[in-house]
Amino acid sequence: MVARYHKSEIVFKDVAKVAHSKKAHTVVLNNCSFSVVGGKLTVLIGPSGCGKTTVVNLIAGYERPDRGEVLMDGKSVSGPNWERLVVFQETALFPWLTCYDNVMFGPIARKVMSKETAHQETLKLLAKVGLEDFHNKFPSQLSGGMQRRAELARALINQPKVMLMDEPFRGLDAMTRKLMQEYYLKLFEETGATHIFVTSELEEAIILADNLLVMTNKPSKVKKVINVDLPRPRDWSMAASKKYLDIKAESLELLHDEAVKASMASGKVDVYMASGHEKSE
Numbered sequence: 001m002v003a004r005y006h007k008s009e010i011v012f013k014d015v016a017k018v019a020h021s022k023k024a025h026t027v028v029l030n031n032c033s034f035s036v037v038g039g040k041l042t043v044l045i046g047p048s049g050c051g052k053t054t055v056v057n058l059i060a061g062y063e064r065p066d067r068g069e070v071l072m073d074g075k076s077v078s079g080p081n082w083e084r085l086v087v088f089q090e091t092a093l094f095p096w097l098t099c100y101d102n103v104m105f106g107p108i109a110r111k112v113m114s115k116e117t118a119h120q121e122t123l124k125l126l127a128k129v130g131l132e133d134f135h136n137k138f139p140s141q142l143s144g145g146m147q148r149r150a151e152l153a154r155a156l157i158n159q160p161k162v163m164l165m166d167e168p169f170r171g172l173d174a175m176t177r178k179l180m181q182e183y184y185l186k187l188f189e190e191t192g193a194t195h196i197f198v199t200s201e202l203e204e205a206i207i208l209a210d211n212l213l214v215m216t217n218k219p220s221k222v223k224k225v226i227n228v229d230l231p232r233p234r235d236w237s238m239a240a241s242k243k244y245l246d247i248k249a250e251s252l253e254l255l256h257d258e259a260v261k262a263s264m265a266s267g268k269v270d271v272y273m274a275s276g277h278e279k280s281e
Helices: 052-060 099-110 115-128 144-156 174-191 202-208 236-240 242-266
Strands: 010-020 025-036 041-045 067-072 084-087 162-166 194-198 211-215 222-227 270-272 278-280
Touching (some): 025 222, 041 202, 052 194, 084 144, 099 115, 115 144, 144 174, 202 236
Parallel strands (some): 041 194, 084 162, 162 194
Antiparallel strands (some): 010 067
8 A cells, every 4th residue: 555645844944055156155045944834835935046946955955054954854854865856847757758657667666666556556646637648648749737747746656755846837838837736736635745835926826835935035034934824725716815815915015025135136126026927127
């Protein structure tokens, strides 16, 4: 029998991280402390380039903090692990494997499921993401949205303790993006696992999140945690509710203040528009 999904907690304790290059050293995070509640969907949002992906890399174990600690269930994150899986902005499907074989790959390679169990779980997940009729297609034969769905299934079959989503729907057209949000919400609400989602789209952040972490300009830390107490299951009809609009107004004010600081520091204009989309000129 396949193991149940976990509800692991992530804690940042006074984390600092410096990005090094030949020309400069940039403090990306400083005194960054927050908690990710187990079994909840936590969304990170903040000014462009503030360090959201750095946070993901630290949780995944791809990078180590220069100061402070990143903990999962009270233990220090020391490196990459199947317990924490990332779905990236760019597709990471193996182009030489079919959709079905991409999803099957993880549990078979790790020898944590029999082939029959992995087969049944793969079919279930492909059906849940609407790809049951495309299991023999290669990634190049799938649309961008289908590739995103296949990647969700490929990550979820491994039943990670923490799912990390680094702007996974970026670059998709508006209709495909909303469809992906609906699939993702359904999958999250069915599993109840711990998810951390990074986005630059405020409307997306609110409709997905249990907790919204608004980050400051660099050197970044969490400016405020907003509890998004919209009922689940979620759908886009909630975007017209007073609660949704109140959360959006509060978030916009916080983000606008940080975007102004970012523009003053960089000489660029970064403005969060009323639609919830970030614009850079």
